[in-house]
Amino acid sequence: MENKKKRAAKVFCYYCEREFENEKILVQHQEAKHFKCHVCNQKLSTASGMAIHVLQVHEEAVSKVPNAIPRRESTEIEIFGMQGIPDDILAAHYGQGEQAISRTLRSFPPADYFFKVESVSVLLNTRIEKYESGSFEVGGYKWRLCLYPNGINKSKGKGHVSLYLEISDTENLPLGWEATHGLQLSGQDRRYTNDMHSSTYLDADSKASHFNVIKTRCGIAQFLSLDELKDPCNGYLMDDCCIFGAEVFVIKYSGKGECLSVIKDPADGTFTWEIENFSQRNLETIYSDIFTVKEVEWKLILYPRGNQKAKNKSLSLFLELDSYETLHQRKLYAEFELSIKDQKSSVYIKPSHAHVWFSDSMKDWGFSSIISLSDLHDKPEHFLLNDTLIVQVRITLMIYSKNISNDTFQDL
DSSP states (O other): OOOOOOOOOOEEOTTTOOEESSHHHHHHHHHHHTSBOTTTOOBOSSHHHHHHHHHHHHOOOOOBOTTOOTTOOBSSSOOBTTBTOOHHHHHHHHTOSSOOOEEEEESSOOSSEEEEEOOHHHHTTSSOOOEEOOOEEETTEEEEEEEETTOOGGGTOTTEEEEEEEEOOGGGSOTTOEEEEEEEEEEEEOSSOSOGGGSEEEEEEEEEEEEESSOOEEEEEEEEEHHHHHOGGGOSOBTTBEEEEEEEEEEOOOOEEEEEEEEESOTTOEEEEEEOSGGGOOOSOEEOOOEEETTEEEEEEEETTOOGGGTTTEEEEEEEESOGGGGTTOOEEEEEEEEEEETTTTEEEEEEEEEEEEBTTBOEEEEEEEEEHHHHHHOHHHHOGGGOEEEEEEEEEEEEEEEEEHHHHHHO
């Protein structure tokens, strides 16, 4: 019998179970069907973002996600595409029996906070459902750990230790605040040592999640099964004590970025420079007016008697980047050609091509010998008609980056 090729699992919508070919289409679906404001039809990125928008802009309260199936209407669960879907939902949809939480072992303790629980066996037999730790500060926010010794039932944590992270000082945060974090929750394995810094730690990684005025906590309902906790072979209990901890990675958006522009054959990429009374200009260097290609400013530099090795031999022509400061110390790549006009035949001759990275140390580039002085002056009807010299630059490609803000990025 031939082996059938296994069909790749499709992504699906948490709120309605509809499947899609890729996550981009899924996100578009969520914005249109589940995250759209019922008042002004603005599409938001998450359910909590939609609820905050309706509350702050329209002064209405939204407690249910539109078009969601029963038991999936909560706006407190942060879903974006496939991100944030509870592991039991993923397992049920794809027919998997185990959670998809990443669990690893490491040899060093949690960096941000830990707490020791004594008399665990007694605690497990009390009516205490939840214990809240003291506050600790990470990334400019105050946090606390929430321990459910016998699990949090509503999130299918029964038979497990449930461990959550919660923002503890929301009253003093500004209106519309948001925080994005990554979370590692740890349990100490002390089978071989009682030294906290020499023990092994079980890490359970939570997906990156958003905190806001509606969603103020995140964690793992099935952090560690009670059977595993109680089994002395695992080393989590030592003298009826155990140690838990957390590392919080607060993601702060600086709002800074850059945009790389690649511009081929710009419509305004040709600049023609007519230099009148050329023979009367007794100057070593002549500068053109500044001209703009897209948003970049340039100018031409002409050496009537040549420069450097071409002195008194040839006409020299260079292209200079005039707006280097606006590039914020970055480089700009350009491909261009410089030429001189034969006014008798009305064509540009001797085009010289260049491809250059302009920078703080390389602000101009060109050719020392664009045309010999003998050819220039011996054929005035060609190149100096009415004592006017005509040169041209044609920029065919520019590659450069510029700063953009977070607001600009959102508009792209």
